[in-house]
Amino acid sequence: MTTPAEISVPKEAKNLPKEKFDELENFISSLETTKGALVQILHKAQHIFGYLPREVQLFIARRLGIPGAEVFGVVSFYSYFTTKPVGKHTISVCMGTACFVRKADNIIEGLKEKLGIEANETTKDGMFTLKDVRCIGACGLAPVVLVDEKVYGRVKEEEIDEIINEYRK
Numbered sequence: 088m089t090t091p092a093e094i095s096v097p098k099e100a101k102n103l104p105k106e107k108f109d110e111l112e113n114f115i116s117s118l119e120t121t122k123g124a125l126v127q128i129l130h131k132a133q134h135i136f137g138y139l140p141r142e143v144q145l146f147i148a149r150r151l152g153i154p155g156a157e158v159f160g161v162v163s164f165y166s167y168f169t170t171k172p173v174g175k176h177t178i179s180v181c182m183g184t185a186c187f188v189r190k191a192d193n194i195i196e197g198l199k200e201k202l203g204i205e206a207n208e209t210t211k212d213g214m215f216t217l218k219d220v221r222c223i224g225a226c227g228l229a230p231v232v233l234v235d236e237k238v239y240g241r242v243k244e245e246e247i248d249e250i251i252n253e254y255r256k
Contacts, residue, residue: 103136103140103142103143107136108143108146110135111128111131111132111135111136111146112150114128115128115147115150115151121150121151125147125151125153125158126161128147128151129147129158129162129168130167132147133168133169137172137173138169138170138171138173139162139168139170141170144158144162144170145158171209172209173216174209174215175215176214176215176216176235176254177215177216177218177233177234177235178198178202178215178216178217178218178233178234178251179218179219179220179223179232179234180195180206180218180220180230180232180233181220181221181222181225181229181230181232182219182220183221183223183226185226185227185229186229186230186231187230188229189229189230190230191229191231193244194232194242194244195219197244198217198232198247198251201247201248201251202215202217202251205217206218206219207219214254214255215251215254220233223238225240228240230242232250234253234254
């Protein structure tokens with residue numbers, strides 16, 4: 088494992104604040120052991136940076152003395168992790184069977200139109216990220232929209248503007 092003094096912010100990370108790398112380094116250094124802590128470190132890194140760009144993944148790999156491909160493999164495996172910046176608010180539309188049957192596809196199409204983006208994109212103003220997800224686990228409320236941590240059940244197309252406006256404030 089590489090010592091913290093030997094690790095520096097990757098040259099490619101010009102657009103990412105050094106203070107955030109310092110915060111991540113302090114977190115890693117505070118761990119009793121880094122063995123088996125990759126997922127925990129990635130969670131913290133995503134919390135600090137908002138996403139896991141290549142530069143952050145390489146920093147973690149170098150710091151832990153593991154191949155970058157191993158870090159990328161974990162990041163790409165877990166749907167929780169993202170390699171692109173996300174909006175202030177994440178709107179997730181359940182596309183599971185119960186929601187789909189109850190016209191969730193119309194809900195997501197309406198959101199795409201209103202936000203001017205496709206699924207898994209972020210609005211230009213950085214306010215919203217739209218995601219289509221497989222199942223939220225609230226089938227009895229289908230169709231379901233999740234904004235950050237708030238669940239909206241039995242959503243109708245005419246409620247889309249109201250939901251979006253609630254978060255534009």
